[in-house]
Amino acid sequence: MPSFAVTTPANTYTCLVQRGALSRITEFVPAKAGKLFVVTTEDVWDLHATRMLDALGTRECHTILFPGGEPRKRLSEVETMADEMLAHGADRSSLVIAFGGGIVGDLAGFLAAVFMRGIGFIQAPTTLLAQVDAAVGGKTGANLVGGKNLIGAFHQPTAVVIDPEVLGTLPEREYRAGLYEVVKTGVIRSPRLFGRLLAESADVLNLEAEIVEDIIAESVRIKAEVVSADEKESGLRRILNFGHTIGHALEAETEYSLLLHGEAVAFGMRAVTHLARDMEVLGAEDHLRILSCIDAYGPIPPLDGVKASNLMKRLVKDKKTIQGRVHFVLPVRVGETVITSDVDPAKVLRAAETALEELAA
Numbered sequence: 001m002p003s004f005a006v007t008t009p010a011n012t013y014t015c016l017v018q019r020g021a022l023s024r025i026t027e028f029v030p031a032k033a034g035k036l037f038v039v040t041t042e043d044v045w046d047l048h049a050t051r052m053l054d055a056l057g058t059r060e061c062h063t064i065l066f067p068g069g070e071p072r073k074r075l076s077e078v079e080t081m082a083d084e085m086l087a088h089g090a091d092r093s094s095l096v097i098a099f100g101g102g103i104v105g106d107l108a109g110f111l112a113a114v115f116m117r118g119i120g121f122i123q124a125p126t127t128l129l130a131q132v133d134a135a136v137g138g139k140t141g142a143n144l145v146g147g148k149n150l151i152g153a154f155h156q157p158t159a160v161v162i163d164p165e166v167l168g169t170l171p172e173r174e175y176r177a178g179l180y181e182v183v184k185t186g187v188i189r190s191p192r193l194f195g196r197l198l199a200e201s202a203d204v205l206n207l208e209a210e211i212v213e214d215i216i217a218e219s220v221r222i223k224a225e226v227v228s229a230d231e232k233e234s235g236l237r238r239i240l241n242f243g244h245t246i247g248h249a250l251e252a253e254t255e256y257s258l259l260l261h262g263e264a265v266a267f268g269m270r271a272v273t274h275l276a277r278d279m280e281v282l283g284a285e286d287h288l289r290i291l292s293c294i295d296a297y298g299p300i301p302p303l304d305g306v307k308a309s310n311l312m313k314r315l316v317k318d319k320k321t322i323q324g325r326v327h328f329v330l331p332v333r334v335g336e337t338v339i340t341s342d343v344d345p346a347k348v349l350r351a352a353e354t355a356l357e358e359l360a361a
C-alpha cells in the first residue's frame with residue numbers, strides 16, 4: 001500500500017494513498033486527540049458521509065457544513081467555523097478533519113492553524129486536484145478581495161488520507177482539471193508517470209481503479225519529496241509552478257469564472273512549452289509529446305476574447321513575481337525543468353498568442 005512521508009522542520013507525517021483508505025482514518029488520529037470536527041460541504045457530505053461516519057465509529061465528532069465555492073473562501077468563514085467549534089466544546093486537543101476539495105482543505109487547514117493558536121488536522125481530500133496537490137504540503141489560507149490565497153499560514157497536517165474511491169462521484173470536468181496537475185507532475189519530475197498518462201489516457205479517463213491509484217500515488221510521492229526538500233518555496237518547490245505563471249494570469253483575466261484552476265494551468269503549460277521550444281531549451285520531440293499529453297485530457301474551454309497582451313500585463317502582478325522579475329518554469333525534457341527569469345517578453349507574448357490561436361483553431 002503506497003504511503004509517503006513528508007518531513008518538515010516542524011513534523012513528519014504520512015500521506016496514505018489507497019482504495020478504501022478512509023476506512024482507516026482513525027489510525028491517524030493521535031491517541032491524545034479529543035473531539036473531532038469534520039469540515040465539509042453539503043454535496044460531499046450527502047455523497048460520502050457514510051464512509052466517514054462508519055470509519056469514525058463511536059468517536060465523538062461534530063460536522064461543520066461550509067457552503068463551498070471560491071467566493072466563500074474567506075477569513076470570515078474561518079471565524080464562523082471557529083465559533084461553531086467552540087459552541088460544540090472544542091479545546092486545544094480537538095482535531096479538524098478537512099473532508100472535501102481544495103477549498104475545504106485550505107480553509108479547514110487555516111482554521112486548524114489559528115484555532116487556539118494551532119491544533120492538529122487531517123486532510124481527507126475528495127477531489128483529484130486536492131488529492132494530488134492541495135492536501136499535501138501545509139499551505140492553508142483564504143482569499144482577500146484583492147486576490148486569491150493572500151492570507152494564510154503554513155500549517156502541516158497530522159496526516160493525509162487519500163481514498164481514490166470517492167472520485168467516482170466527481171463531475172467529469174473537475175476530474176479532468178485535476179488530471180492536468182498530474183500531467184504537470186509528470187512533466188516536471190516523472191517520465192514514468194508522464195509515459196502512463198500519454199499511453200493510457202483512455203483508462204485514466206475511465207477511472208480504471210489500478211491506474212488512478214498509481215497516478216495519484218506517484219503525484220503524492222513527488223509532492224511529498226519536493227515539500228520535504230523545500231517547505232516554504234524558496235527553491236525546489238517552485239518547480240510545482242510549471243504552467244502556473246501564465247495560468248494565474250489567465251485565471252485573473254477571466255475573472256476566476258470561466259475556467260477551473262487546472263484548465264488555466266493546462267493553458268499555461270501549453271504556452272510555456274511553446275516558449276521553451278522557442279528558446280531552444282526544449283527539443284522538438286518532447287515539445288510535441290507534452291502538447292499531446294495535455295490535449296489527451298482536453299478540451300480547454302474556448303478563450304474567445306482573451307488577449308495575449310492583457311495576459312502579459314497581468315504577469316508582472318503575480319504574487320510570485322520577485323522584485324519585478326517574472327520567473328518561468330521551463331521544461332528541458334520530460335522529467336526535467338529549469339527556472340529562469342531571463343526571458344525575452346516578446347517571446348512570452350508570442351508563446352501566449354500561439355497557445356490562444358491553437359485553442360481557437
Ligand SMILES: NC(=O)c1ccc[n+]([C@@H]2O[C@H](COP(=O)([O-])OP(=O)(O)OC[C@H]3O[C@@H](n4cnc5c(N)ncnc54)[C@H](O)[C@@H]3O)[C@@H](O)[C@H]2O)c1
Pocket residue numbers: 041043044047068069070073100101102103104106126127128129130133134135136137138139140148149166167168169170171174261
Ligand atoms: N494548498 C495548496 O497547496 C493548494 C494547491 C492547489 C489548489 N489549492 C486550492 O484548492 C482550491 C480548488 O480546489 P478544488 O479544485 O478541489 O475545488 P473545490 O474545493 O471547489 O471542489 C470542486 C467541487 O467539487 C465538489 N466535490 C468535492 N469532492 C467531490 C466528490 N468526491 N464528488 C462530487 N463532488 C465533489 C466540491 O464541493 C466543489 O463543488 C482553490 O481554492 C485553490 O486555491 C490549494
Ligand SMILES: [Zn+2]
Pocket residue numbers: 133181244261265
Ligand atoms: Zn495548481
